[in-house]
Amino acid sequence: MIRFLLNNELITLDSVRADVTVLQWLRERRLKTGTKEGCGSGDCGACTVVLASVVVDDATNTKTLCYESINSCITFIGSLHAKQLITVEDLAEGDKLHPVQHAMVEEHGSQCGFCTPGFIMSMFALYHNHQAAQFSGFSEPVLAHLVDRHLGGNLCRCTGYAPIKRAAIKALNNIEPDQFIHREHETINALQSIEQQLPMHPRFLLPGSIEELASMRVQYPKAKLLAGGTDLALEVTQQFNDIDAIICIKQVPQLLAVSVDEQRISFGAALSLNQCMRTLRQTIPSSEAMMLRFGSEQVRNQGTIGGNIANASPIGDLPPLLLALNAELELHGSQGVRTLNINEYFLDYKKTALAADEFLRAVHIPVPDNSTQVFVHKISKRLDDDISAVCGVFCLSMQDNTITQARVAFGGMAAVPARASAVEHVLQGEQFNEATVAEAIAALSDDFQPISDARASAHYRMRVAANLLKRCWLQVTVSDAAVQVGDYVGG
Ligand SMILES: Cc1cc2nc3c(=O)[nH]c(=O)nc-3n(C[C@H](O)[C@H](O)[C@H](O)COP(=O)(O)OP(=O)(O)OC[C@H]3O[C@@H](n4cnc5c(N)ncnc54)[C@H](O)[C@@H]3O)c2cc1C
Numbered sequence: 316m317i318r319f320l321l322n323n324e325l326i327t328l329d330s331v332r333a334d335v336t337v338l339q340w341l342r343e344r345r346l347k348t349g350t351k352e353g354c355g356s357g358d359c360g361a362c363t364v365v366l367a368s369v370v371v372d373d374a375t376n377t378k379t380l381c382y383e384s385i386n387s388c389i390t391f392i393g394s395l396h397a398k399q400l401i402t403v404e405d406l407a408e409g410d411k412l413h414p415v416q417h418a419m420v421e422e423h424g425s426q427c428g429f430c431t432p433g434f435i436m437s438m439f440a441l442y443h444n445h446q447a448a449q450f451s452g453f454s455e456p457v458l459a460h461l462v463d464r465h466l467g468g469n470l471c472r473c474t475g476y477a478p479i480k481r482a483a484i485k486a487l488n489n490i491e492p493d494q495f496i497h498r499e500h501e502t503i504n505a506l507q508s509i510e511q512q513l514p515m516h517p518r519f520l521l522p523g524s525i526e527e528l529a530s531m532r533v534q535y536p537k538a539k540l541l542a543g544g545t546d547l548a549l550e551v552t553q554q555f556n557d558i559d560a561i562i563c564i565k566q567v568p569q570l571l572a573v574s575v576d577e578q579r580i581s582f583g584a585a586l587s588l589n590q591c592m593r594t595l596r597q598t599i600p601s602s603e604a605m606m607l608r609f610g611s612e613q614v615r616n617q618g619t620i621g622g623n624i625a626n627a628s629p630i631g632d633l634p635p636l637l638l639a640l641n642a643e644l645e646l647h648g649s650q651g652v653r654t655l656n657i658n659e660y661f662l663d664y665k666k667t668a669l670a671a672d673e674f675l676r677a678v679h680i681p682v683p684d685n686s687t688q689v690f691v692h693k694i695s696k697r698l699d700d701d702i703s704a705v706c707g708v709f710c711l712s713m714q715d716n717t718i719t720q721a722r723v724a725f726g727g728m729a730a731v732p733a734r735a736s737a738v739e740h741v742l743q744g745e746q747f748n749e750a751t752v753a754e755a756i757a758a759l760s761d762d763f764q765p766i767s768d769a770r771a772s773a774h775y776r777m778r779v780a781a782n783l784l785k786r787c788w789l790q791v792t793v794s795d796a797a798v799q800v801g802d803y804v805g806g
């Protein structure tokens with residue numbers, strides 16, 4: 316049985332197929348057609364809805380609601396368990412538009428209107444998150460960046476973005492408590508009472524502990540593991556496959572844990588990309604620019620660190636970062652838990668060292684010491700919501716300009732994300748100067764023979780990898796080197 320709130324209505328589903336998407340359910344079963352279908356693959360944002368879930372502050376035991384935008388076309392219905400689903404139909408109170416809708420009308424932010432519900436929902440999520448941001452001292456100059464970041468996953472083909480951005484900024488400058496804030500206490504109580512009931516759907520399994528997950532993995536060997544679904548759901552919406560049974564790992568507390576000490580950062584495998592980014596940027600600030608360009612806000616809210624590693628795409632963005640940082644993976648199987656260096660994890664195209672009965676449990680990242688600089692560069696055709704052609708990460712420890720240790724990793728250069736061992740060998744023990752960089756560039760062809768595909772040619776990939784090495788050297792030697800084409804300010 317899957318239970319959630321559709322705005323304020325308690326929904327109980329016990330016979331729905333496991334692979335029905337939220338978008339299908341809304342439009343076909345509930346006839347709520349305000350939420351649109353554009354691409355069906357998470358790329359356009361027309362189907363954006365907002366999920367509210369209860370967050371408990373451990374120190375004060377205060378409960379609040381966290382509002383996150385997601386793409387309903389790539390979210391399976393069972394993922395809604397114990398959450399509040401808010402759609403565009405829920406925002407207005409009778410004839411009174413929600414402030415984000417009102418601002419959109421005033422700024423003429425809509426023409427054909429197809430994309431508008433999606434934009435409105437992304438703005439609504441930001442409107443709620445911005446309330447918290449204001450309290451942590453966020454200033455006006457970052458507003459435009461926040462809007463870019465939160466609306467980067469929404470495409471409009473006719474209005475143009477300027478009026479939409481103006482509408483978002485206007486709404487954020489005039490925040491007032493809306494009906495959702497007024498009902499927050501009531502919603503939290505309703506969601507918590509659902510949480511206490513055991514979900515028991517025969518095909519959408521929601522283990523509540525790591526032990527339960529491990530035993531379900533053995534008991535249902537054919538069931539697909541689901542985290543955020545931003546890769547898995549495409550098997551249904553793009554390849555038209557059926558998924559008969561799903562084990563969703565998003566409610567296993569151990570997989571949602573974060574811990575940070577002086578030695579290492581540990582992430583549970585089911586933590587969202589946005590949750591990981593917020594922690595990682597404190598220790599490795601250079602990771603933030605890349606993480607903010609990972610998909611869109613919707614994808615970062617849904618997708619997980621474990622999903623990105625397990626999916627084993629050669630152009631996944633986190634693997635090069637984790638390879639260069641020398642991360643350890645914790646794998647949990649029927650024989651117990653084992654730890655594996657991520658360098659031993661990717662075996663061949665989409666083939667990993669994960670055994671059939673295993674799942675990724677945690678990722679441990681050693682904290683780089685003070686002599687180490689981490690350079691993270693994602694190269695894609697667009698700044699927002701685009702997959703990398705090449706992603707290069709360089710972790711260089713230096714003393715008096717001598718490279719004492721080099722870990723260099725690339726995505727997009729081979730069938731798997733991989734370390735560039737020949738390049739590392741050249742760099743290690745040498746002065747970081749133009750001659751060393753030239754030698755390292757020459758060594759790139761010992762490490763990689765990339766392929767040409769729709770995203771980039773082999774020649775382009777080699778050229779970019781070489782230029783990224785040069786870029787790192789410029790970053791170290793020229794203090795004001797302009798190495799970024801675009802930038803975001805954190806928030
Ligand atoms: C519009 C769009 C944009 C995207 N942009 C980017 C991008 O910029 N960069 C990028 O790298 N990727 C991108 N992706 C891909 C995707 O978002 C990421 O790979 C994401 O991290 C996947 O996480 P998930 O939780 O959604 O995985 P899921 O789809 O839930 O799972 C992916 C695979 O991993 C398995 N799995 C999940 N968790 C575990 C676990 N703990 N243990 C074992 N197996 C597990 C699942 O069974 C499945 O086979 C994009 C996807 C979309 C739709």
Ligand code: FES
Binds near residue numbers: 358386387
């Ligand atoms: S329909 Fe395009 S993102 Fe969902």
Ligand code: FES
Binds near residue numbers: 429431471472
């Ligand atoms: S208003 Fe027509 S697509 Fe945006």
